[in-house]
Amino acid sequence: MALDGHLIGYARTSTTDQQAGLEAQLRDLKAAGCRKLFSEQASAVGERAQLDAALDYARESDTLVVTKLDRLARSARHLAELVDQLESKRVTLRILNFGGDAVDTRGATGRLMLNMFAAMAQFEREMTLERQREGIAKAKAEGKYKGRKPTARAKAHDAVRLFNEGKKVAHIARELGIGRGSVYRALEAAEVRTI
Numbered sequence: 001m002a003l004d005g006h007l008i009g010y011a012r013t014s015t016t017d018q019q020a021g022l023e024a025q026l027r028d029l030k031a032a033g034c035r036k037l038f039s040e041q042a043s044a045v046g047e048r049a050q051l052d053a054a055l056d057y058a059r060e061s062d063t064l065v066v067t068k069l070d071r072l073a074r075s076a077r078h079l080a081e082l083v084d085q086l087e088s089k090r091v092t093l094r095i096l097n098f099g100g101d102a103v104d105t106r107g108a109t110g111r112l113m114l115n116m117f118a119a120m121a122q123f124e125r126e127m128t129l130e131r132q133r134e135g136i137a138k139a140k141a142e143g144k145y146k147g148r149k150p151t152a153r154a155k156a157h158d159a160v161r162l163f164n165e166g167k168k169v170a171h172i173a174r175e176l177g178i179g180r181g182s183v184y185r186a187l188e189a190a191e192v193r194t195i
Helices: 016-031 049-057 076-088 108-141 156-164 169-176 180-189
Strands: 007-013 036-041 063-066 092-098 101-104
Touching: 007 016, 007 049, 016 036, 016 063, 016 092, 036 049, 049 076, 076 092, 076 108, 101 108, 156 169, 156 180, 169 180
Parallel strands: 007 036, 007 063, 063 092
Antiparallel strands: 092 101
16 A cells, blocks of 8 residues: 555556456456546557656656556566656555556566566567567468458448448448558548538
């Protein structure tokens, strides 16, 4: 627990399809005693406005709490930057599920464990990507690689139809499971006026 400060929870999933995962994180953060919660559905590599808001909100002796390390940092370097930023404000970082246990940056042992696990997680991620690239190269060489289905382009016709039926772009994007930008590109390609 934070000594005199507050527990601030941060939850994140990469896509809107992971709503149950986001709800589970929020449940766990509340159970851990977090009174202030920040959450978002954003890629780890993109802008994360709610993480920035949580970091800005945190004050000396507060604790930023996340359920898992991968919900917070995208790499060992990024984690180190976040920990430095928190430590400069005298804010502790706590990860609830860290190899089965909770760990925080209040002590040297917790910081060491955090850095070791972050480095191992990054290594595993890089190995996975390397194996994936090797598999794709092999499949291409054998003429078996199809690539990812272009989901947004495949739904362009439906996007135009729904727009012509009077639906708003945000509604179309939600209904078809594609981004708003994809809807606008489909409309532009079909020369449909949006204004």
